[in-house]
Amino acid sequence: MIIKSSRIYSSNGIVDGYIYIENGKISNISDVCNGVVDKDYGSFRIIPGIIDTHNHGTMGYGLMADNENREKIVRGYLKGVASQGVTACLPTSTFALFETIADVAKTKIDGAKPIGIHSEGPYLNRVGEKGIDTGHPNIDLKHCQDMVDKAQGMLKLVAIAPELPNAKEAIELFNKNGVRCAFAHSNAMFDETMESFKWGITVTTHTANVMSGIHHRNMGGLGACLLNDDVYNELIADGLHVSNEMMEIMLRVKKNAYDKVLLVSDNVPMSGAPIGRYILEGMFEVNIDDDGYCLTDTGRLCGSTLPVIRGIENLVTNMNIPLEDAIKMSSKNPAMVYGAVNKGELSIGKDADFVVIDNDFNVKYTYSEGVCVYDYVQDKNLFYDDFMEKCFLV
Numbered sequence: 526m527i528i529k530s531s532r533i534y535s536s537n538g539i540v541d542g543y544i545y546i547e548n549g550k551i552s553n554i555s556d557v558c559n560g561v562v563d564k565d566y567g568s569f570r571i572i573p574g575i576i577d578t579h580n581h582g583t584m585g586y587g588l589m590a591d592n593e594n595r596e597k598i599v600r601g602y603l604k605g606v607a608s609q610g611v612t613a614c615l616p617t618s619t620f621a622l623f624e625t626i627a628d629v630a631k632t633k634i635d636g637a638k639p640i641g642i643h644s645e646g647p648y649l650n651r652v653g654e655k656g657i658d659t660g661h662p663n664i665d666l667k668h669c670q671d672m673v674d675k676a677q678g679m680l681k682l683v684a685i686a687p688e689l690p691n692a693k694e695a696i697e698l699f700n701k702n703g704v705r706c707a708f709a710h711s712n713a714m715f716d717e718t719m720e721s722f723k724w725g726i727t728v729t730t731h732t733a734n735v736m737s738g739i740h741h742r743n744m745g746g747l748g749a750c751l752l753n754d755d756v757y758n759e760l761i762a763d764g765l766h767v768s769n770e771m772m773e774i775m776l777r778v779k780k781n782a783y784d785k786v787l788l789v790s791d792n793v794p795m796s797g798a799p800i801g802r803y804i805l806e807g808m809f810e811v812n813i814d815d816d817g818y819c820l821t822d823t824g825r826l827c828g829s830t831l832p833v834i835r836g837i838e839n840l841v842t843n844m845n846i847p848l849e850d851a852i853k854m855s856s857k858n859p860a861m862v863y864g865a866v867n868k869g870e871l872s873i874g875k876d877a878d879f880v881v882i883d884n885d886f887n888v889k890y891t892y893s894e895g896v897c898v899y900d901y902v903q904d905k906n907l908f909y910d911d912f913m914e915k916c917f918l919v
């Protein structure tokens with residue numbers, strides 16, 4: 526198959542030319558056509574497929590509750606994120622769905638490919654900006670091992686608050702099993718956070734959000750996340766979760782920031798849903814407003830509704846960050862961190878994972894390993910109808 530575009534964002538620069546695909550791999554990228562063009566996308570930009578490593582749901586499909594039809598939920602979710610330019614992901618799910626995700630990953634998928642599983646918790650501890658302490662569960666090392674076993678080798682990331690009793694032992698257990706740990710939902714201050722990095726934490730969850738902030742006399746957990754040169758920083762770049770001004774500071778402070786930041790969405794099932802009031806996975810009520818915020822009645826942020834492509838748009842359009850650097854943070858970096866060696870870049874020998882976008886960053890087509898898994902003309906009504914019936918309130 527030969528794909529044509531005047532703006533192909535390859536690893537060697539922007540190419541006005543052709544992507545050659547054989548057996549799901551990129552065999553060449555050239556400005557010379559040797560064959561018949563199968564798809565001509567004109568001046569639409571072709572960028573590497575987004576790898577979203579922190580995503581709880583989309584299009585009404587949620588991964589944070591034990592649903593009756595687990596396989597339908599997982600497959601609907603993977604199709605939904607593909608419509609948002611995601612070609613590979615770490616589904617961020619509840620323990621009950623680990624086995625289903627692992628099983629689905631072994632099959633043919635009409636959507637994004639799971640390259641692992643991300644568990645945000647359950648061992649978290651954060652009062653938060655609004656001062657609401659929801660408590661925390663005690664760390665159970667047997668359950669930690671059960672998490673590893675249930676995921677069948679696919680557990681790649683576990684987010685944990687390092688100040689909790691037995692956190693060090695849990696981090697060591699996960700690391701021993703090849704699982705990264707992330708600093709998350711924590712009240713830890715600078716010194717505690719720096720110490721936890723020595724224990725084996727290598728990622729920071731939605732950096733700046735739900736962690737102690739920077740003060741000029743105490744750098745807090747956020748200061749540690751930025752001043753440690755080795756850890757990778759997740760970032761929700763939509764401009765809502767972290768202001769553009771703060772993101773500019775973060776990208777200036779972090780050493781080799783464009784190599785160390787991982788763009789994530791932290792999306793919840795209401796991503797793609799109309800503005801309104803919903804029951805979040807049957808747990809509590811949240812409100813989706815005009816800007817895309819997902820908020821409790823107290824004003825606490827509860828995930829996101831804007832996909833990574835909107836974060837890329839914000840970085841490029843409002844912060845003047847080159848698209849080449851933004852897609853490095855959305856694709857190449859997560860591929861490297863989570864061992865997806867064949868993904869993350871448009872270059873010879875890599876998987877043919879790419880997204881076709883217009884000038885307004887709208888996703889037109891998504892390709893996974895050379896197969897079009899989202900076509901904006903054909904793929905309509907992807908939203909899960911059951912979700913609206915059960916969860917939409919007003």
